[in-house]
Amino acid sequence: MLTGLMQSGFTNMAAAVAAIPIHPTSASTISDSVDHLYYFLTAITLFFTFGIFTTIFYFMVRFRRRSPDEQPADTKTHMALELTWTIVPTLITVVIFVWASSLYFENSRPPEAATEVFVVGKQWMWHIQHPEGPREINELHVPVNAPIKITMTSDDVIHDFYIPAFRVKKDAVPGRYTSIWFQATKIGTYHIFCAQYCGADHAEMIGWVYVMSPTDYAAWLSGGARSESMAQTGERLFTQFGCITCHVADNTGRGPSLVGLYGKPEKLRNGDMKLVDEALIRQAIVTPNSIILPNYPPIMPTFQGQINEEQVLQLIAYVKSLGTEERKTNGK
Amino acid sequence: MSTTVIPELPGQEIPAESRVNYLNASYGVKSWLLTTDHKRIALLYLGSITLMFFVGGFFAVLMRLHLIEPQGALVAPETYNKLFTMHGVIMVFFFLVPSIPATLGNFLVPMMIGARDLAFPRLNLLSWYIYIIGAAFTLYAVISGGVDTGWTFYTPYSSTFSHTSVIPTALGVFITGFSSILTGLNFVVTIHKMRAPGLTWFRLPLFIWAMYATSIIFILGTPVIAITLFLLGLERLLHIGIFDPAIGGDPILFQHMFWFYSHPAVYIMILPGMGVMSELITCFSRKRIFGYTFVAFSSLAIAIISFLVWGHHMFVTGQSIYAGLIFSVLSFLVAIPSAVKVFNWTATLYKGSISYDAPMLYALGFIGLFTMGGLTGLFLASLATDVHLNGTYFIVAHFHYIMVGGAVMAYLGGIHFWWPKITGRMYPDGWARFAALVIFVGFNLTFFPQFVLGYLGMPRRYAVYPTEFQVLNVMSSAGASILGIGYLIPLIYLLWSIRYGPIAGPNPWGAKGLEWETPSPPPTENFEEIPVVTADAYDYANVGGSRV
């Protein structure tokens, strides 16, 4: 009976050990390649740790002190050996560096065709907006096998948007836009974690990514209360905040026309050339004093504190939707 | 050598108590609080950092208890956040940074170079008082409700959003920094100016080289953390906007400044441990260190390169890809000198005469754990894997392997090695070896599962967590309880040994350093006559001879 108990105890223990998870779900186009590098590094670690440990144990036994007044002979510094164990690790790190960096390089470049999604971190929630209109909190619905680019910022402190199953993460920093991209390869539900400590409920700032088949995703997009697109919301805000009084499409207002603004370089009054991207438009709205154009009086009021980060993103979506045709502004 | 030298020392036969030494030269609280003897100051530090270690450890125990349950077994999330913050602040700034330099370093630097004291004895006492004032501010912060920013104090959370005692804590850390600067200055001047006749640079024990390298970082790095915390205080009190994007500031700037100090600080914590290692390995294998110059210069290389790698903490902040590449390559570079040291220590054992005394067990534990800690650093220096592992338990495991597996192991090894010199007494060897084993097992059980947790994606600083992470968390907590007991055992037998331990004699290990050429405990002036050095350090092959 005792042996029976012990046996079942052992099988239980074995089952418990086998149940310990050791590998995270892998569900994006980059996750396997990151894992391969991880395994390589694990192999290196095991090799050296094991090597050093066995050498030490061997020496400890082989060269243990056999009598209290034992006196080993002197050894001289061995130049060739010193050079070997300086150069070999250096070469190994070069290999790791090249591998890791080229992979990172690839993983950092979103494909042109990526669908954009916008994320704003706010103590202690993730606010997510799709350009088509749907907005979600702590949930992100995406289609499988399609590249998704996430542009994010924060309304308060630094957060970090982390999807372990996709091996991607990036800080959401107040005052700037950062981005990641991924392409999910498996339909399923995966964790979103906040990976940068952000206060009391940091550990509750978690959510789920739902990776759906293209048809399910299309149904999800069109389902529910059909909301307006981000650009449409932005257009409403453009009127509501009075931007329209100064920024008129035919350039007859006190401010420049914003038609055709996005995506082109422009010259500021201080001579700087700047590419007009999301970050610059955000800066123009939040701290207009820092973006002064030649030929315009610096009269644009700041909207800081009146417009939250999500609304800024909607205004940007609207400005972007104004097209890319040749821009009409005062003078040249 | 011990057998031949002992008869030359008249103090040997007389019990330690009846001979005048630095411990019994004068009595009373005042004689301690106003002492300028580097050995007594070392003991003042030893007492205070031991206290801080157990306070910080107590917070860690509470954290691990809390994490037994996914929904948190013990405290509210706000309290948990304070626990890990206070644990980090106390362990880093009030234990690890001063640990070896302020205790063993203070005690040994003059003794190892054949001097009677440090160059500036009163400055040395002042540095202890500064430490105490800093610690008092921080402990006040604990009592007044705690602080919850993480030991990293990241803005804008710390500057604008946290409602806890950020200012007293930051002030405490700010003040304590000056004690490090003074200690560093004192060591540099002492090592330059007060070496015994014949003790050239390349005859110095490697512990001295390590102290020298550490002092450089103290002097160059600590002012930066002081400035950083000063700006944080200004921002919090006056809202000057330097870290606030709403008025044109930049929260990431804080991270640059913080890590510019705090990465080198990692080496402040580990370099002294490496110095201790070289002393222990040579003594317990009766060998000259293998590759003296390589070990010595690798300390300096580490000290210098460590100032150029701070950006590896910020790969996922939106740092440019190219900056990432540079910080990555430099981080790999700083790993090489550490690897060189490990190989040289291992090679020192070759054809030695190895004994398994307690200090040696700690030393061997150090090599293993430090190797793992260092190698797992490669995962974080590699950009592609860092993206996944940054901010997870993998980081927690990695730096505990370096800081606890490395620095604390070396510290304990050093304490066990020099304890007979410091107190004149031996501790029970069996207990000491047993404790080393318990600590080694407890440590690995605590922190190894955290590597796996991190790879699975569990973020650090989580008061609650998804249930799939529970098994590994329970394992880690079980390990922590073993580790906690492992740390209590030495506390007990070391205290016991002060009164009841057998008399140690001047050189119980048959070691070669100058500190072993004088009675234990040493007289106040360290040496009756300043020794003249005629041989290299670790001259173990010179049978029976003394370096003096």
Ligand SMILES: [Cu+2]
């Ligand atoms: Cu968070």
Ligand SMILES: [Cu+2]
């Ligand atoms: Cu670092």
